[in-house]
Amino acid sequence: EPEVTQTPSHQVTQMGQEVILRCVPISNHLYFYWYRQILGQKVEFLVSFYNNEISEKSEIFDDQFSVERPDGSNFTLKIRSTKLEDSAMYFCASRGGEGVKKYFGPGTRLTVT
Amino acid sequence: EDQVTQSPEALRLQEGESSSLNCSYTVSGLRGLFWYRQDPGKGPEFLFTLYSAGEEKEKERLKATLTKKESFLHITAPKPEDSATYLCAVQVQGAQKLVFGQGTRLTINP
Numbered sequence: 001e002p003e004v005t006q007t008p009s010h011q012v013t014q015m016g017q018e019v020i021l022r023c024v025p026i027s028n029h030l031y032f033y034w035y036r037q038i039l040g041q042k043v044e045f046l047v048s049f050y051n052n053e054i055s056e057k058s059e060i061f062d063d064q065f066s067v068e069r070p071d072g073s074n075f076t077l078k079i080r081s082t083k084l085e086d087s088a089m090y091f092c093a094s095r096g097g098e099g100v101k102k103y104f105g106p107g108t109r110l111t112v113t
Numbered sequence: 114e115d116q117v118t119q120s121p122e123a124l125r126l127q128e129g130e131s132s133s134l135n136c137s138y139t140v141s142g143l144r145g146l147f148w149y150r151q152d153p154g155k156g157p158e159f160l161f162t163l164y165s166a167g168e169e170k171e172k173e174r175l176k177a178t179l180t181k182k183e184s185f186l187h188i189t190a191p192k193p194e195d196s197a198t199y200l201c202a203v204q205v206q207g208a209q210k211l212v213f214g215q216g217t218r219l220t221i222n223p
Contacts, residue, residue, distance in 0.1 A: 004156075031209070033209070033210075035211075041215070042213045042214065042215050042216075043157065043200065043202075043211075043213040044213070045210035045211060045212070048209035048210065050209075055209055056208060056209040056210055058210065091156050091157070093156075101147075101159045101162060102147075102159065102211070103159065104149075104156035104157045104158070104159075105156050106155055106156045107154075107155070107156050109154075
């Protein structure tokens with residue numbers, strides 16, 4: 001079974017610092033996503049990315065967030081100036097096409113101190 | 114606003130004791146309803162997609178059903194390895210995002 005991978009598994013950073021979370025989607029997939037889950041809360045959608053541009057984003061995904069697909073394999077989420085409330089598990093997901101299931105990665109736990 | 118509510122929040126069963134988990138949804142137009150399994154500290158693992166009322170899908174001890182207002186995940190003769198949080202999510206027509214419920218934490222005691 002193909003897998004989405006994410007690095008690092010755990011990132012600790014100080015408030016105000018920039019972080020980059022990295023994901024390697026499944027190789028032939030076309031649609032890429034970031035979700036987050038604050039401890040004890042629901043999984044929340046952040047952004048979707050297709051054809052090298054953002055196709056949909058949530059209210060959470062403000063100017064402090066950005067996504068990039070810098071090469072043919074990586075998909076990154078950058079938080080410019082982290083806040084305490086950004087502490088969460090961040091999941092990357094990818095999908096091959098319409099009507100095809102979405103695969104989630106194992107997540108990166110971000111802790112902002 | 115699109116909403117997904119799962120019940121119960123937690124369920125504890127004995128091995129072999131069958132039960133059902135509920136997912137109620139309110140959406141403007143349903144494109145698909147998804148069930149995922151999530152183990153502690155892991156990402157959601159895909160189980161099923163249902164697209165229209167009356168549809169059913171099965172996988173091993175799990176069976177998912179869909180009506181116009183809710184979905185059920187039936188677990189038949191569960192084993193301890195079925196212990197996990199089960200997440201329900203909907204995709205609305207015209208949107209990419211999944212809207213998740215809060216999950217049902219299922220514990221199967223041997």
